[in-house]
Amino acid sequence: MQVQLNVASRASGKLFTKLPIPVVPPPNFSSATHRARCLAQLRSKSNGLEKYIYLNGLKERDPSLFYSLLYDNMREMVPILYTPTVGDACQNYSHIWRRPEGLYVSIGDKGRIREVLATWPNLHDARIAVVTDGSRILGLGDLGANGLPISVGKLDLYIAGAGIRPTSAVPICLDLGTSTQKYLDDPLYIGVRRPRPEAAEMDEFMNEFMEAMTEVFPHLLVQFEDFSTDNAFKYLRLYRDRYRCFNDDIQGTGGVVLSGFLNAARLSSDASKRPLSDHRILFFGAGSAGIGVAKQLLSFFKFQGMSEEDAKKQIWTVDSKGLITADRQGIQEHKKFFARTDYDGPALTNLVDIINYVKPTALLGLSTLRNAFTKDVVDAMVAHNPRPIIFPLSNPVALSEVDYGDAVEWTDGKVIFASGSPYTPFTRDGKKYEPGQGNNMYIFPGIGLGSLLSKASHVTDSMVEQASIALASSLNTDEHAHQLVYPRLDRIRDISARIALAVVRAAQNASVDNAPALRHVTDSVLLAYIKERMWQPRGESSRM
Numbered sequence: 001m002q003v004q005l006n007v008a009s010r011a012s013g014k015l016f017t018k019l020p021i022p023v024v025p026p027p028n029f030s031s032a033t034h035r036a037r038c039l040a041q042l043r044s045k046s047n048g049l050e051k052y053i054y055l056n057g058l059k060e061r062d063p064s065l066f067y068s069l070l071y072d073n074m075r076e077m078v079p080i081l082y083t084p085t086v087g088d089a090c091q092n093y094s095h096i097w098r099r100p101e102g103l104y105v106s107i108g109d110k111g112r113i114r115e116v117l118a119t120w121p122n123l124h125d126a127r128i129a130v131v132t133d134g135s136r137i138l139g140l141g142d143l144g145a146n147g148l149p150i151s152v153g154k155l156d157l158y159i160a161g162a163g164i165r166p167t168s169a170v171p172i173c174l175d176l177g178t179s180t181q182k183y184l185d186d187p188l189y190i191g192v193r194r195p196r197p198e199a200a201e202m203d204e205f206m207n208e209f210m211e212a213m214t215e216v217f218p219h220l221l222v223q224f225e226d227f228s229t230d231n232a233f234k235y236l237r238l239y240r241d242r243y244r245c246f247n248d249d250i251q252g253t254g255g256v257v258l259s260g261f262l263n264a265a266r267l268s269s270d271a272s273k274r275p276l277s278d279h280r281i282l283f284f285g286a287g288s289a290g291i292g293v294a295k296q297l298l299s300f301f302k303f304q305g306m307s308e309e310d311a312k313k314q315i316w317t318v319d320s321k322g323l324i325t326a327d328r329q330g331i332q333e334h335k336k337f338f339a340r341t342d343y344d345g346p347a348l349t350n351l352v353d354i355i356n357y358v359k360p361t362a363l364l365g366l367s368t369l370r371n372a373f374t375k376d377v378v379d380a381m382v383a384h385n386p387r388p389i390i391f392p393l394s395n396p397v398a399l400s401e402v403d404y405g406d407a408v409e410w411t412d413g414k415v416i417f418a419s420g421s422p423y424t425p426f427t428r429d430g431k432k433y434e435p436g437q438g439n440n441m442y443i444f445p446g447i448g449l450g451s452l453l454s455k456a457s458h459v460t461d462s463m464v465e466q467a468s469i470a471l472a473s474s475l476n477t478d479e480h481a482h483q484l485v486y487p488r489l490d491r492i493r494d495i496s497a498r499i500a501l502a503v504v505r506a507a508q509n510a511s512v513d514n515a516p517a518l519r520h521v522t523d524s525v526l527l528a529y530i531k532e533r534m535w536q537p538r539g540e541s542s543r544m
C-alpha cells in the first residue's frame with residue numbers, strides 16, 4: 001500500500017537523518033590527490049548508470065569538488081549527468097533513488113501547494129527552477145515521477161555552465177500520475193499511482209502551482225522542461241506574460257538550433273554561394289521542439305527583413321502522417337501555422353519522396369525516430385546539395401535519426417552535422433571529422449543568467465533571439481578552422497557570459513529589465529560584471 005506523507009512529515013526530513021561521521025580527513029590528505037582519486041573512481045565504473053549514481057553521490061558529499069570536477073571535465077561528465085545517460089537514470093529512477101534531490105509537488109497537494117513549496121530550504125536564495133511534469137522526458141515518453149533527474153541535470157548545467165549558485169537551483173517534478181502502465185505496475189515506483197489528470201484538473205493545478213511559486217520564491221525564473229507538446233505550448237502561452245518563465249524545449253531549442261543553422265548555412269553557402277533567403281528547411285518531427293525551432297527560424301528571417309509570408313515559404317514540416325499540408329483533416333493546433341497551402345497532390349508520406357519534392361538544404365530531425373535518416377534519405381540530400389545540412393536532434397543518442405559515422409560515410413565527408421546528444425569525432429581516410437552538438441544546453445544557462453542579472457520581469461522573444469545570435473557568433477578561430485557550427489563545450493562559461501550579455505541588452509531594449517545600474521555601462525564593463533557574478537567552486541580547478 002502506498003501511503004502519502006503529509007506536508008509536515010515530508011518537511012521534517014526525519015527519514016533522512018545522517019549518522020555522525022568524522023569530518024577531519026586523514027593527516028596526509030591532499031585535495032589534488034583526492035580529485036584524481038574521484039576521477040579514477042568514476043572511470044572505474046562499468047556503465048553510464050553506475051557513473052551517474054557515483055557522481056550524484058559525490059555531489060552530495062562534496063558539492064564544490066563535484067562542480068569543479070564537472071567544469072574541468074565537461075566533455076566526459078556532461079554525457080553522464082545529462083543526455084544520453086540521464087535518460088537511463090530517468091527510466092530507472094525509482095530503482096536507483098537514494099535520497100531527495102529535488103522537490104516533488106503531487107496532484108494530491110492541490111489546495112496546499114504553497115505549503116509544499118515552502119518546505120524548500122534556502123527559500124530566499126532560490127533563483128532558477130527547472131520544472132518538469134515527466135510527461136515527455138527526452139524522446140522517452142511519459143516517465144511520470146521518474147522525470148526528476150532531467151530537472152537536476154539541467155540545473156547542474158546552470159551551475160557549471162553559467163555559475164548559478166548551487167543553493168539557488170530548485171529542481172522540481174510535478175507528480176501528476178503517469179500513462180505508462182509499466183511504472184504503475186512497478187512496486188518500487190516513486191510517484192503517485194494514477195492516470196494523468198484531465199485538462200481541467202491539470203489547469204487548476206498548474207494555476208495554483210504558478211501562483212504559489214511567485215509567492216514563495218519572489219526572485220525565481222521558471223524553466224518548463226519536457227512537458228508533452230500540447231501542454232508545453234499551452235502553459236507557455238498562458239504564463240509567459242504573467243510570470244518570469246520560458247519553455248526550454250520550444251524556446252531554448254529554437255534558439256540553439258537557429259544558431260547552429262546560421263553557422264551551417266554559412267559553411268554550406270561557401271560551397272553553393274546560396275543566400276540565406278534561398279535556404280529550404282525540412283523539419284522531420286513537428287512537436288514542441290520541431291515547431292519551436294521553425295518559429296525561431298521564421299522570426300529570424302523576418303528580423304532580416306523578409307515578409308512573414310516569404311519566411312514561411314522556406315519551411316516545411318513533417319509528422320508521423322507525412323508532409324503537413326493545410327488540407328489535412330483534424331490537424332493539431334500547433335501544426336497549423338506551418339501547414340503548406342501550396343501542395344495539392346497526393347499525400348506525401350515517404351521521406352525520400354518529400355526530400356525530392358522539397359529539395360531542402362537542411363534536414364532537421366526532432367522526431368524521436370531512431371535511424372529515420374537512412375542511406376536513401378541521406379543520398380537524396382546529397383543529390384540536391386554540395387554540402388547538406390543534416391541535424392539529427394532527437395535525444396537520447398539511442399533515438400538519433402542518424403549516427404555521425406554513417407552521415408560522414410554516406411556524404412563522403414561533406415555533411416554539416418549537429419546532433420542532440422554527443423557523438424565522438426570520426427576518422428575516415430586518415431581525416432578526423434568533429435561533430436557539433438545542437439542541444440539547448442548551450443543556450444539556456446546564458447538565457448537564465450541574463451534574465452536573473454537584468455531582473456527581467458519576462459523572457460521576451462527578442463531575448464531568446466539575441467541569445468541565439470550571440471551563440472552563433474561565439475566561435476573562435478580554431479573552431480572556425482575546424483568548420484564547427486557550435487563552440488566546444490569546455491568554453492561554456494565564456495559562451496554563457498556572452499549570451500547573458502546579449503540577453504541583458506535585449507531585456508533593456510524591451511524595457512522588461514529592472515536593474516537600472518546595468519543600463520549605462522559599456523559592454524566590456526557589463527561582461528566583466530557578469531563573469532564576476534558567476535559562482536566559483538572552491539577546489540583545485542585550474543580553469544575557474
Ligand SMILES: NC(=O)C1=CN([C@@H]2O[C@H](COP(=O)(O)OP(=O)(O)OC[C@H]3O[C@@H](n4cnc5c(N)ncnc54)[C@H](OP(=O)(O)O)[C@@H]3O)[C@@H](O)[C@H]2O)C=CC1
Binds near residue numbers: 249393394420
Ligand atoms: N537537441 C535538443 O536540444 C532538443 C531535442 N529534443 C528532442 O526532440 C525530440 C522531439 O521532442 P518533442 O517535439 O517535444 O516531441 P513530440 O513527441 O511532441 O514530437 C515528435 C514529432 O515527431 C513526429 N514523429 C514521430 N514519429 C514519426 C515518424 N515515424 N515519422 C515522422 N514523424 C514522426 C511526431 O508526429 P505526430 O505529431 O504525428 O505524432 C511529432 O510531430 C525528442 O527526442 C527530444 O529529446 C527536444 C528538445 C531539445
Ligand SMILES: CC(=O)C(=O)O
Binds near residue numbers: 137139
Ligand atoms: C535537450 C532537451 O531539452 C530534450 O531533449 O528534451
Ligand SMILES: [Mg+2]
Binds near residue numbers: 226248
Ligand atoms: Mg527538454
